Amino acid sequence: MIAKPEWLRSFVTTAELGGFTKAAQRLNLTQAAVSQHIRALEAQFGPLLIRRPRQVELTPAGRALLDYCAEADQAAQRLAARLAGQDAACGEVGLITPGSVGLFLYPLLLDLQQAHPGLVVRHRFAPDAEVIEAVLANRYEMGLTARHPDDPRLTGTAFAQEPLELIVPAGANVTGWSDLEGLGFIDHPDGKAMANRLFSQRFRRHPGVQVLPVRGFSNQISLILEPVARGLGFTVLPRYARRAFARQEAIRVSEGGTPVVDTLWLIHRAEWPLSARASHVLGQIAGRMGSTWTAPAAPLPTLADG
Secondary structure (H helix, E strand, O other), rough: OOHHHHHHHHHHHHHHHHHHHHHHHOOOOOOOHHHHHHHHHHHHOOOOOEEEEOOEOOOOOHHHHHHHHHHHHHHHHHEEEEEEEOOOOOEEEEEEEOOOHHHHHHHHHHHHHOOOOOOOEEEEEEOOHHHHHHOOOOOOOEEEEOOOOOOOEEEEEEEEEEEEEEEEEOOOOOOHHHHHHOOOOOOOHHHHHHHHHHHHHHHOOOOOHHHHOOOOOOOOOOOOHHHHHOOOEEEEEEEEHHHHHOOOHHHEEOOOEEEEEEEEEEOOOOOOOOOOHHHHHHHHHHHOOOEEEEEEOOOOOOOOOO
């Protein structure tokens, strides 16, 4: 037989208040009903209470059952919070993003984890197609992607703007195509595609990045700007990849022309809303990215600017 919840409530209240009469008054039951509930429990577990004229006393079995009730209540509260996603400062934060914005975001996620040790940060760098697939498969609660999802199982919300930037050594001056030819190109897996998109807005009748001398290549996004910082060439990257580079004094952005800006889409499963915890974390991230996205719930304490 499984102990009924009303039996356990009668037992816990009696143990807390020290008597059947007080327990009955609090529970709005008769004293006979409270006694009957406890007798039903004792039929399962043996003697739980020693009845005395003015006070009941717990037996060892009664103490064990009271501890069990407390643990079960705490477990139920944790389950309810987890299912509702209400605990914004505790639990896992799963986010999957492209490398450029991921470089910028990961330290912010760690800042949040330091401020709220109950948070567990799980972040993955991935191309757009993998971001979409991982969120669809529920391996990550949310993702950022430069591709607007066309799958009806996903909700996509504009989250931030990510301009492409022409990044040159700090001492370089770029006024025309010949200056780029003199510097040479630091290539990366998306380098030529990004560069041609930017050049189409900045240089009229440009012959294309493919005619420029290539001075280097790296497929590690965190390392692409290192040769630029050393004066070995220029490259084109999204702004967040540039902002994550440690040696800002060694590089600069060469401005000019019509900006080329991509939208970063926040995606998650359409069938259920983001957890409150995810919304809180995204609210903090949005503030540091200058995004107009706002969390639907009250945010966590703000991060210190740095």
